[in-house]
Each structure stands twice: as structure tokens, then as C-alpha cells.
Amino acid sequence: MNDSKKTVHQDLMELAVRLLNVPAAMIALVKDDRFEVKASTGLILETFPRSASVCETIRTSDYLVSDLSPLMVCDDVSGPFLQSGYPVVSGFPIRIGPRSIGVVCFLSQERREFTDSERNSVSALMRLVTKSFETSLEEQEKERFFSLGLDLLCIADMRGYFTRVNPAFEDLLGYTSEELCSRPFTDFLHPDDVGVTAEKRESHAAGNSVLDFENRYRCKDGTYRWLSWKAIPIGNVIYASARDVTELKSALDEIHRIELERDRFFTTSLDLLAVSDSGGFFTRVNPVVKDILGYTPEEFCSIPYLDLVHPEDIERTNAEVQSQMKGSSSLSFENRYRCKDGTYRWMSWKSSPVGNVMYGCGRDVTEERQSREEIEKLNRNLITASKLKSEFLANMSHEIRTPINGVLGMVGLLLDTSLSADQTEYALAVKSSADGLLIVINDILDFSKVEAGKLDFEELDFNLPKIFKEIHQSFAFQARDKGISFHLEMGPDSMRDVRGDPGRIRQVMNNLLNNALKFTKKGEVSIRVSCKQSVHPGSSELRVEVADSGIGIPLASIDRLFDPFSQVDASTTRCFGGTGLGLSISKRLVERMGGEIGVVSREGSGSKFWFTIQLGTAVAEVVLSVEFERSFHGVFSHPVRILVAEDNAVNQKIAVRTLEKMGLRADAVANGLEALAALDAIPYDLILMDCQMPEMDGYEATRQIRLDPRFPEALLPIVAMTANAMKGEREKCLQVGMNDYVSKPAKREELYTVLKRWLAENKNSHAA
Incomplete structure (x- = not known):
């Protein structure tokens, strides 16, 4: 309470003493468990307890002051007023609204009656005191609101x-x-x-x-x-x-900025931006609608949008929109819109609903669709062309390999006879020329597969020393004829079984050794093999080096040595021949097997080609084959009979003679129909089946055989023996029911291995 209020209250108490003729008066307000004296006269007292106080009795009473009502009078029998010499206390409560905040008390030594004039004075005094405190509380509340x-x-x-x-x-x-x-x-x-x-x-x-x-x-x-x-x-x-x-x-400024950007984006976008309602009309579109469809925004918004959709697209468009309005996610679809000139444009839409409003973005994709259709047409043409190419290569492979098979087969049979030295030399020259032609054909076919990314790789367990000894032996005769020292060095870490593709390793080695022997007139060619643990768990890194003392390679030519059709110079091709594909194919093969290939060379000082590949760990121990056997005598308890289905008479003769030299009985038929008839007449242990034959080819013949319950795969192996070496041929043969695949011209050793595998299995099946 401020000082001015205290002065007013003090003046009022002094006035009350004079008007009521009492010795003392006071104003006391409640604070916690005590009364605090705010103004007094004739009394020295600052505070006193509320409990057992006559003032508390007066404060809590329902006494109401009126102009003529008597004051409430109490006797202070033990309180502070008695001690001050005033045993009689008269007074009234101070009420602010429903609250009683204190009392006004008049103190005297004895009871007495107040006159009407005194009671009127008390009533007026009460109103002044109450008003004073009401004003004070209002000011306090205002101050509190002001401060807080x-x-x-x-x-x-x-x-x-x-x-x-x-x-x-x-x-x-x-x-x-x-x-x-x-x-x-x-x-x-x-x-x-x-x-x-x-x-x-x-x-x-x-x-x-x-x-x-x-x-x-x-x-x-x-x-x-x-x-x-x-x-x-x-x-x-x-x-x-x-x-x-x-x-x-800041937020409003940001909203304003966003709205400006939105409007700027809306008006400058190259796409058609539109807002549509549930009634089927666009309510707002950007100006680009005129550039795309020819309508002004006002014209476009005045027409139901389905009226502008191509008749064939209306049902789908309506279904898409209705689906999205029912809660589907953002919608993407294409339809045709009619331009103002009557033509149609393809529009690709991305739209999303918000309540009953659809927001959409449309893009003119007419040219894009035309380009896509042209690309699809081009792809169809390319697929057709690729198929024609594959068919052409397959036919060429068959047509070229068939006579080569005849040449190599007959030469092989010829070399098994008694020949003079000159005759042997001539026969070997024929064989060498045919082998060279076969290498060229294989290079071209393999390069075609490499370019198409369709080279197949096998995962087989094999013995590393055995493979490289066989490779060394296959080139030993050629090295001996040229008077070149040719040796193989196997590191101690390479004397083990591994898992990978031995056929592809042979192919890379054949390319490197062919080149080494071709370009070395004297001196030596060496193979060095090592196989160490790879950084990859469970795998090994094979490293092979093929070194020669040949003509070497100029430094400027090394960078392009592994490019397709690349040779050192034109004179190399004239002198030594070759397609220039072998090293390129080898590089692709090595990289596909997780390795790299390179060369160190100096012109006139020989070359050292090297490559690395990743090999896995063999699943089981590889059983090494015994030295090549020339016959099957003693393997079976009964004579083994082979049916050869081959339309080429020369190849028939070669196959039959080769099988007979192995100790097997063989019959030949010219097509699939004859093969079916032969099976009805004689029980055969295995069929060598050519794939391309007249009247009924080998594929259909195999299907017919497998439909007969007498000839399941386990009891009658069928081995494809075909000149088609294209991608997918092996899979096609296996799919129709054949057991294995040999590409013509097949080496005698390869044919022997396949026959031994399936005839041995067939023997076990019969025994079971």
C-alpha cells in the first residue's frame, strides 16, 4: 500500500475517534495467520495473531453495516487489546466483493450504546474505508497486469x-x-x-x-x-x-516470396500447369496452354476437360481421376488432348488431389512418343538383324566346320596308317592347314560372342598340373618340328586342385603359345606357372608367363596389341598370318575371370606375355585320369554299340572308323527318322546325334526318343555332335533331352573322354 493511502486511512481513524468519542481505533488486514495494523490512533500495535482474536470473530461474521445498525461489540478477555487497557472492542468487517480482508475496530474501556448520529458516521466511515481498499486493489491488479x-x-x-x-x-x-x-x-x-x-x-x-x-x-x-x-x-x-x-x-514476407515464386513459376513454366475442380473444369491454367494446344487460358477453362480428351482416352482418364479423388496416391498417366486446330497432342500428366481440387502438371510428349515408337521399331529391326546374324553365323559355322571335320577326321585316320615319309609330311601339312583354318573360324565366332557379352564360363574342379602338362604336350610336336626348346616350369604352389574354367584357360594359353611359336624361329619358348593365395578369402591367384626368344614387339605397338584385329604391322600379317583377334579375345577372357593380362617386350629381343586369373578352391579331390587309352576293351561285359546320326557321308565314315579304332561297334544313319527306325531294330548304348539333318533334325529326333519310355536319359545317353558352335547351342541341345555336347571337329581325345563318361554311367545304371 502506498504512503498516500496510509495517510488517508490514518486520517479516517483519527476522525473516527473524535466522532465516536472512543479512546482508540484501528484498521487491520489479514495476512497469513496474523492481522497487520495498517492505521491506528490511541493504540501502539503492529501485528497480532488471528487465532482466538475478537477481530477474527468480527471479520468472519456476516455483520452488515447500515445507517442505523448497531456496531458489533465483543469483549477481549485475553487478547492484546485487554493488555492495552481496552477490554471492549466494537467494529465491522471490511468486505471487497465476497472476500473479507480485514476489520475496522473501535476500542474502549466499557460498553456503551452509540447514538444514531454516531452510527450514521460509522456507516459513512465504512463506505470510505471500503472504497479506499477497492481502489487500492484495482490499482494493484492493474500494476500486476502491467508488470506481467x-x-x-x-x-x-x-x-x-x-x-x-x-x-x-x-x-x-x-x-x-x-x-x-x-x-x-x-x-x-x-x-x-x-x-x-x-x-x-x-x-x-x-x-x-x-x-x-x-x-x-x-x-x-x-x-x-x-x-x-x-x-x-x-x-x-x-x-x-x-x-x-x-x-x-518474416513469415509473411516468406509467404509472399513463395507466392511470387509460385506465380512466376506458374506463368513461365514450359509445362502445362493446371488446377481443376470436382465439376470437371479447369479453374486455372498457365499461359503455355496456348503454345501447346492453341487455347487461351480463358478458353481452356470454359470447356469441360473431358470434352477435349481423345474419345479413346476418355474412359481411362475419367477412371484415373476418380480413383485419385477417392484417395489414391499421386497419379501419372498419358492421354491425348485436342488442339484448337483439331489435331491431337499426347500429354503426360502428374497430378495430386487436395480436397476436391486437383493439381496437375502436363507435358507435351508427342515427339517423345514418336521417337520412342521409332526406337522400338529400330530395336525390333536390330533384334531381327541380330537373329539373322546369329542364324547366318550358325549356318556358316555348320557349313564350314562340316568339311573341316571331314578333312581333319580323314587326315587323322590317314596318319594312323602306314605312310611313307613324304606322305606323312603331306598329310601333316594338310592337317596343319585345316587346324589353322579352324583357329581363324574359332577366333571370329569367339569375337562375335565377346562383343555380344555372351561368353559362357564353367565352374569345374580340375588339377592344375594336369591341365598345363596337357597344354605343353599339345604344342611339343610343333616346337620340336621348328627346333625350338620348349619347357614347362610348375611352381611348388601350383601343384594342387583348383576350381574354375579349364577350357577358357586352355583357350588363352593356345593363343599365347600359338603366337610364341609362330614368331620364334630359333631359341626357346617357356611356360612358368605359379598359384598363390589371393587377397580374396577362399580363392587363389594363378599367374602364367609365356616367354619366347622371338622377334619381339616395338614399344609403339604394345599399347594397341590387345585391340581387335590389331597386329604389329601389315608385314606381320603377310609373313605369319592370323586374324589379329586372339590377344583381344584372351584379354576379355582373362578380365572376365577376374584377372589382367600384359606383355614385356623389346623389338628383336623376344617377348614375355603374362596373365593372372582368380581361381576357387576345389570342392573335392580331382581323380587324375590314367594315360589315354585307345580302346574300351575290358570295360564292359558286352560289346558296346554306338549309333551315329550324321547326314554327311564323309563324317559318317570318320565317326564310324574312329569309334571302331576305340574298340566300339558303330552304325551310321543319315537323319532323325532313320535313327528312330534303327532304335526299334537294335539296342544301342549311346547315340552321337548331329543337329542339322534333312527330313528330321537331331533336335526333333531327340524329343521323339525321350517321349518313348524305353529310352530315358539314364539308360540311353545322347551326345550332340554338331558343327554349330554358336551361343546357346549347348543349352538348346540339353533342353531337348540330350546329355552332352561336342563341337565338330572334335579331337579324338575329347570324344574319348565324353564317351567314357557316359558309357561308364550307363554301365552303372544297367548294373543298378
């Missing part, structure tokens, strides 16, 4: 100074109230806002009641905050409240 308000509250005068500000000013701007009130408030304004604020003050002076405006106030740290004001003048005083709207302004 989150908004900025202030009072200013007409000179432009704050006379009072609440703590929210200090919290927001960082100044103390003294700093804010010591200078004109315009000193704190943003320079750009001083003029606007001055106009608002003048408007106040002109008599406008409530003003709304915004300006920026400088904080103590130099930044500015946007404040939104409401102000009202009362006399020469301005009462105002402000709210910090800095973040709101």
Missing part, C-alpha cells in the same frame, strides 16, 4: 517521451526503463519509420480514438524488431500496447 503482461505496455506524453514502460520492453529491446524514458521514443525508431510514426502522432492530436500501426524499434544490440501498436490518447497522455511481430513479418 507479455505484450509491451507503455504510457507516453505528447512531447514524445515514454513516461512508463513495462518489463516486457526491457526483455525485448534490452534497454532499462530509465533508458527508454530518458530520450524521445523516436530516437529508438528505424530511420525509415520516423515519418510514419510522426503522422500517427499527429492523427492522435487531431482526435482519432484508437490507432493501429507498425514500426521498427532498435534493440540495444543494434538489431531491429517489428512492433504492431494499438494506441489511444486520454487527455495529454497516450496509452499504448505493442506486440513483437518480427517473426510474423
